[in-house]
Amino acid sequence: MRRHFLEKPKSAEMHAALSRFQSGLYEHAGVQFLSILRKDPADKEALFFLRLVERRLDRKVQRPPPTLIWQFNPEGTWEGDWIRRLFGGIIGNEIVDTQWSQTAESMIVVDNRLVEAKLPYYAAAFERGCRIVLIHLSDEAFRDDTSAYPYCDAVIRNYYSELLADAARVHFFPLGYKTGFATGALHKSAPAQKYLWSFAGDPKKTTRTEMLAAMESLGGGFKHLTSDFNSADALPVSAYRALMDESIFIPCPSGWSNLDSFRVYEALEAGCIPIVEKRPNFDYFARLCGPHPLPTVSTWSEVPALIQRLQADGSVEALRQTCAEWWTSYVPALKQSLEKTVKDAMAL
Numbered sequence: 001m002r003r004h005f006l007e008k009p010k011s012a013e014m015h016a017a018l019s020r021f022q023s024g025l026y027e028h029a030g031v032q033f034l035s036i037l038r039k040d041p042a043d044k045e046a047l048f049f050l051r052l053v054e055r056r057l058d059r060k061v062q063r064p065p066p067t068l069i070w071q072f073n074p075e076g077t078w079e080g081d082w083i084r085r086l087f088g089g090i091i092g093n094e095i096v097d098t099q100w101s102q103t104a105e106s107m108i109v110v111d112n113r114l115v116e117a118k119l120p121y122y123a124a125a126f127e128r129g130c131r132i133v134l135i136h137l138s139d140e141a142f143r144d145d146t147s148a149y150p151y152c153d154a155v156i157r158n159y160y161s162e163l164l165a166d167a168a169r170v171h172f173f174p175l176g177y178k179t180g181f182a183t184g185a186l187h188k189s190a191p192a193q194k195y196l197w198s199f200a201g202d203p204k205k206t207t208r209t210e211m212l213a214a215m216e217s218l219g220g221g222f223k224h225l226t227s228d229f230n231s232a233d234a235l236p237v238s239a240y241r242a243l244m245d246e247s248i249f250i251p252c253p254s255g256w257s258n259l260d261s262f263r264v265y266e267a268l269e270a271g272c273i274p275i276v277e278k279r280p281n282f283d284y285f286a287r288l289c290g291p292h293p294l295p296t297v298s299t300w301s302e303v304p305a306l307i308q309r310l311q312a313d314g315s316v317e318a319l320r321q322t323c324a325e326w327w328t329s330y331v332p333a334l335k336q337s338l339e340k341t342v343k344d345a346m347a348l
Contacts, residue, residue: 011036014045021049026056048150051126055153055347063131063348065092067104071111071118074179078262079137082176083110085331087135090339106131106346112138116145126151131346141257154345156338159258160288171341172288173334177266180237185245187271187324190317194246196220196307200235201263202228207277207300211253214300218307222247244270248316249307251300252276259284264294268327273320275303289330293322 010018017032030053036046068091074080087108095102100121107130111118114136125132134148136157146164149155155170164170197215202208203225215221222243226234235243244250250267252274254260259277264285267274275295276285285292297303310316342348 010045017046017049021053026053029053030057047127051129054129055131058347063106063346064104065348066090066106066108066131066133066342066346067092068094069102069104069107069109070094070096071098071100071109073098074110076179078178079110079176081179081182082265083135085182086173086176086335086338087342089335090342103128103130105129106348108133108135108342110135110137112136112144114139114144114146114148116147119145119148122148122151133342133345140255140260154341156341159260160284162282165287169345171338173338174265174288175260175262177269178237178240178262181241181266182269183241185241185270187320188245190248190320193248195222195243195248197249197251198222198224198243198247199251200224200226200240200243202226202231205253205256207253211251211300211303214303215251217304240266241270244272247272248320249273249275251303253300260288268323271320271324273316273323275306292330293319293326295319 013032013036017029017036020026020032021029030050033046033050033053036043037050040046068083068087073096074083091108092106095104100118103125107125109122109132111134122132122134132152133154133156134152136144136155139157140159142159142161142163149167149170152169155167156173157164157170158173158175160172161170165172196218198221199212199215200223203212212223216223224235224243234240244267247270250263250272252261252264252267254277259279264274264276273295275297277300278284278286278296278298280298283296285294285296295303295306297306307316310319
């Protein structure tokens, strides 16, 4: 990734201005940043920190509710329903832009595939004084350009990152479920379900061969294998939901780059028991979601004994209910936390 201007060597005057800024002497720092800009109006670093000073000193009593700005068309995409469920209670209106041209005084921008070419949009909005919360989606392999992050008052993104977790303005939330998946249907109890387990998806990724071998050793399952992710032979959303409605356990193997997947939250939304992976010394879902009841394994060879033990002591339905109740309480708490993040970032 290219070097951001904030990382470049600084003059003695800039060091002095930054020292005052970090000491909370915002008015004095602002005067020095203005002095630097008078000498060099093109100094992006001085302009950046001058705008930060203005944010710190902004005592505006009331701001308008944020505008949700989509930089891709949400209709037919995976995340539309989930984003609206989590943020719908705080937004004032919604815009589908897709051209990186529209802004608002308070704006929540939903974007993905971040590249350097998108940076001017965020920089210009920042320099105009817009309050910006970026919802950054789809960066599974952590390859997107994050140079727009400094211009945002907060970043809320998928895929927990050990490196980004230390950044005060970066927050994480789960992938959620595909648009159209949440039906509100009542969950069946474990004894009433048709399948002990089910899996629908591409079998070629990472640990999926191992997972299928372990699950098939149990019997009582159903699989629908596809040629690729979201390929033409994938189940329609309604059929996928119907399959989960008849399944007790949903194995949730990792994707190509990350342990997370939509499957985990779709299983929870359908009242199933997701089985998730962890890596040695890295329990991804505990880092992302906090304490949770989801069965978690290091290798899929552990799963047959785990399920057989649950069946033997008659606790399958109790675990299913525990997972369902956890999800039912987790989502409102997540929504409340994200709304607070937005309000704090925008000084609402």
